[in-house]
Amino acid sequence: MALEGLHHITAITGDAPGSVDFYARLLGLRLVKKTVNFDAPDVYHLYFGDETGTPGSILTFFEFPGARPGRAGAGMVHRIAWRVAGDHALDLWARRLEAEGVTSRRTGSSLRFADPEGLEHELIVADVPDAPLVAGAAGVPADVALQGFHAVRAYSPRPEASAGLLEVLGFAPVGDDEWELAGERRRARYVHDAPPPARGAQSAGTVHHVAWSAADDAELDAFRARLREAGAHPTTIIDRQYFHSVYFREPSGVLFELASRDIGFDVDEPAESLGQDLKLPPQYEGHRAQLVEILTPLPNPRAEASA
Numbered sequence: 001m002a003l004e005g006l007h008h009i010t011a012i013t014g015d016a017p018g019s020v021d022f023y024a025r026l027l028g029l030r031l032v033k034k035t036v037n038f039d040a041p042d043v044y045h046l047y048f049g050d051e052t053g054t055p056g057s058i059l060t061f062f063e064f065p066g067a068r069p070g071r072a073g074a075g076m077v078h079r080i081a082w083r084v085a086g087d088h089a090l091d092l093w094a095r096r097l098e099a100e101g102v103t104s105r106r107t108g109s110s111l112r113f114a115d116p117e118g119l120e121h122e123l124i125v126a127d128v129p130d131a132p133l134v135a136g137a138a139g140v141p142a143d144v145a146l147q148g149f150h151a152v153r154a155y156s157p158r159p160e161a162s163a164g165l166l167e168v169l170g171f172a173p174v175g176d177d178e179w180e181l182a183g184e185r186r187r188a189r190y191v192h193d194a195p196p197p198a199r200g201a202q203s204a205g206t207v208h209h210v211a212w213s214a215a216d217d218a219e220l221d222a223f224r225a226r227l228r229e230a231g232a233h234p235t236t237i238i239d240r241q242y243f244h245s246v247y248f249r250e251p252s253g254v255l256f257e258l259a260s261r262d263i264g265f266d267v268d269e270p271a272e273s274l275g276q277d278l279k280l281p282p283q284y285e286g287h288r289a290q291l292v293e294i295l296t297p298l299p300n301p302r303a304e305a306s307a
Contacts, residue, residue: 002170003224004183005130006149007213007243007259008047008058009080014067014204016296022115023048024301026100028137031275031301032265037062038240041284042294050133050148052065053242053265053274055213056186057133057148062208065296069118069260073200077255078193079112079120079209081151083132086125089144093123096139117205120161126150130186145205147275149188152210155195158250162192165250168230169212183210188212192252205227211245211257219245222253223258234258241281242267 013019024031032053037045043064049057059080070076070248084090090111097113106111109125123146133148156162159177171179174248177192190210214220220237224246228258234248243259250256265271268279278289278295 001215001219002180002183003223003258004215004261005056005061005181005186005188005212005269006152007055007211007261008049008060009077009152010060010062010208011151012067012070012206013061013063013117014069015117016046016061016063016065017298019046019061019063020117020298020301024137026096026102028139028140029057029059030136032058032074033242033279034142034277034298035241035279035281036284036291036295038281040249041280041287041291044150044298046298047242047265047275050135052271053132054148055259055261056130056188057146058158058283059136061152063296064204067204068204070206071118071201072120072155072196073196073198074157076176076200076202077152077154077254079122079153080207081110081122081124081148081153081189083126083130083147083150084105084145085129085143088126090123090131092141092144115205118128119205119207124150124187140254148186151189151191152207153191154254155200156192156254157195159192159252163252164190165227165230166190166225183213186213206292207257209247209257211259214258214260216260216262220244220258220260253281256272271306276302 023029030046032049033047035045037043048062104111111123114120134145166179171181174180179190225232232248234246238245243277246258
């Protein structure tokens with residue numbers, strides 16, 4: 001029993017249309033699900049990823065319209081790292097970002113930049129056996145497209161305090177304050193960095209939580225037992241419609257989730273039309289008319305690209 005790297009990463013935005021434009025049009029991810037926050041249905045939960053929303057490629061956003069920019073601090077993830085095929089991909093991304101007015105910084109085989117709300121990203125040429133998780137997008141050739149997550153970096157003043165719990169989850173140390181979680185098919189890294197002096201503020205442009213990939217409910221239950229024995233406080237299994245989830249905090253303060261990969265995003269719409277229509281969990285379907293009036297209208301980036 002081993003977790004298969006990252007399942008998804010969830011962040012916060014104050015501008016859902018802007019996020020669709022940046023992540024779907026500019027970065028070439030597919031908008032694979034347009035739904036609502038299950039705990040606050042008057043705000044969007046948007047999912048971006050590869051063509052089918054494969055675990056390991058999924059970046060999601062809660063939209064709180066007009067939210068002020070946040071700031072990553074101790075106990076928060078501050079950067080998301082993605083894989084790309086090679087230096088030629090970094091060259092293209094540097095040009096593509098520059099053409100859109102996005103500043104980037106190249107260091108060896110990596111390229112760093114931020115989205116319009118300040119969420120940091122890094123593109124990395126990584127030598128791993130994992131299959132690339134690629135979306136098809138206008139203007140982004142397949143050989144330079146983003147290939148799924150490589151790592152997340154979090155701020156922690158005491159990274160050593162997290163070691164025991166990370167080992168319980170199956171992480172192995174691969175460097176100073178750097179850990180790798182590897183299953184049979186996918187792997188991902190979790191890195192602790194020294195925090196900045198300023199206190200963090202969770203709002204637009206910050207990561208809310210990171211989810212690691214479990215097989216099913218049986219595996220979630222097994223890890224819940226391990227976590228309780230290790231002194232953590234995992235939730236019960238929660239149905240998120242497209243996966244089942246367990247939440248807890250690792251000792252640095254970062255909110256972790258274990259999410260199952262046995263359901264998927266085509267459970268309520270065909271794979272070919274993922275992300276086009278608003279999908280609601282059953283408990284909110286009766287409020288569809290009111291929610292459609294409240295939620296910000298969003299473009300369909302694929303329809304616009306083909307027009």
